[in-house]
Amino acid sequence: MSDVVVRTPAKVNLALMVGPLRTDGFHELASVYQAVSLYDEVRATLVPDGQITVRVTGQQAGKVPLDNGNLAYRAAALLAEQAGVETGVRLDIVKGIPVAGGMAGGSSDAAAALVACDALWGTKLDRSALLDLAARLGSDVPFCLLGGTAVGSGHGEIVAPALARGAFEWVFALDREGMSTPAVFAHLDRLRGAAAVLPPRIPEALMAALRTGSATDLGRALANDLQPAALRLRPRLAQVLDAGREYGALGAVVSGSGPTCAFLARGHGHAVDLSARLAGTGLCPSVRIATGPVPGARVVEG
Numbered sequence: 172m173s174d175v176v177v178r179t180p181a182k183v184n185l186a187l188m189v190g191p192l193r194t195d196g197f198h199e200l201a202s203v204y205q206a207v208s209l210y211d212e213v214r215a216t217l218v219p220d221g222q223i224t225v226r227v228t229g230q231q232a233g234k235v236p237l238d239n240g241n242l243a244y245r246a247a248a249l250l251a252e253q254a255g256v257e258t259g260v261r262l263d264i265v266k267g268i269p270v271a272g273g274m275a276g277g278s279s280d281a282a283a284a285l286v287a288c289d290a291l292w293g294t295k296l297d298r299s300a301l302l303d304l305a306a307r308l309g310s311d312v313p314f315c316l317l318g319g320t321a322v323g324s325g326h327g328e329i330v331a332p333a334l335a336r337g338a339f340e341w342v343f344a345l346d347r348e349g350m351s352t353p354a355v356f357a358h359l360d361r362l363r364g365a366a367a368v369l370p371p372r373i374p375e376a377l378m379a380a381l382r383t384g385s386a387t388d389l390g391r392a393l394a395n396d397l398q399p400a401a402l403r404l405r406p407r408l409a410q411v412l413d414a415g416r417e418y419g420a421l422g423a424v425v426s427g428s429g430p431t432c433a434f435l436a437r438g439h440g441h442a443v444d445l446s447a448r449l450a451g452t453g454l455c456p457s458v459r460i461a462t463g464p465v466p467g468a469r470v471v472e473g
């Protein structure tokens with residue numbers, strides 16, 4: 172086999188509860204992730220010379236690094252090192268997930284590269300070994316392997332499937348410019364100042380909404396501790412959230428560290444209507460519809 176193609180999803184945090192800053196520079200998190208149907212594709216092609224190269228096409232491709240700053244590159248290099256692989260790989264990434272949008276695009280490409288290279292090189296790591304490597308690459312990477320709806324703890328890298336039913340219709344309002352995840356966490360610390368920060372806890376109402384599959388209850392329970400910091404850094408996002416609520420979204424929340432805003436719709440027809448209305452406000456340059464949950468990074472060819 173000389174080619175493997177992996178399709179890999181974006182995520183939205185249904186809850187992102189941020190605890191104290193740890194001594195390792197990460198914050199303790201309690202997160203509920205959901206994988207949604209906006210995808211990147213990663214094609215891994217065998218090359219004999221031991222080199223890893225990356226090419227990126229698709230939406231906002233120019234904003235993505237091609238060197239070892241690319242998370243997919245790092246994933247391939249880490250797997251090669253761990254498994255003693257000497258052949259190389261060319262990674263062709265087609266971006267469909269917004270870049271620096273709070274939707275885990277880079278992390279998802281890292282998960283995809285692990286899955287693709289594992290198949291291409293025949294390293295055949297088991298699920299838990301892949302999850303360990305994923306955790307070394309970034310807080311969101313293990314979830315991108317798992318997909319579905321899952322609870323994250325630690326700094327977000329310890330993931331377990333959530334008891335959840337139902338399918339949800341989402342609308343995502345993209346912003347012109349991405350936001351830096353470390354900058355948003357740092358701004359939250361500034362807003363919190365010297366106040367004591369409690370260990371993070373996922374709202375019980377959210378887990379209950381997932382168990383019943385009620386979109387109305389889920390919409391009400393969406394929560395993101397990073398949202399106040401993201402709104403301070405990008406005040407126009409507050410208008411975007413208000414517009415979505417006005418057009419009947421069941422819930423409106425900043426996705427992860429932002430700037431993408433996520434809206435839960437009543438159904439597909441409402442999602443189409445909501446996306447048209449949001450686009451019509453002129454507040455957001457691009458709007459997407461997606462469903463969740465969907466599976467994590469999966470081989471689709473090869």
Ligand SMILES: C[C@@](CO)(OP(=O)(O)O)[C@H](O)COP(=O)(O)OP(=O)(O)OC[C@H]1O[C@@H](n2ccc(N)nc2=O)[C@H](O)[C@@H]1O
Nearest residue numbers: 196197198273274275309310311326327352353356427428
């Ligand atoms: C905020 C979240 C929510 O799911 O996603 P995004 O909005 O970036 O997609 C994640 O916590 C982001 O995860 P990820 O993008 O993998 O970030 P990482 O590479 O692990 O960390 C980047 C930096 O973010 C900060 N960070 C990240 C995770 C965490 N629990 N505490 C932190 O303070 C740290 O400054 C860290 O150095």
Ligand SMILES: Nc1ncnc2c1ncn2[C@@H]1O[C@H](COP(=O)(O)OP(=O)(O)O)[C@@H](O)[C@H]1O
Nearest residue numbers: 240241242270271272273274275276277278280
């Ligand atoms: N494969 C990749 N796709 C997108 N961005 C990447 C990738 N690898 C590294 N990056 C870098 O990571 C930063 C954060 O991107 P991304 O993972 O899309 O956003 P977020 O962390 O907000 O979910 C980007 O600004 C980019 O410089």
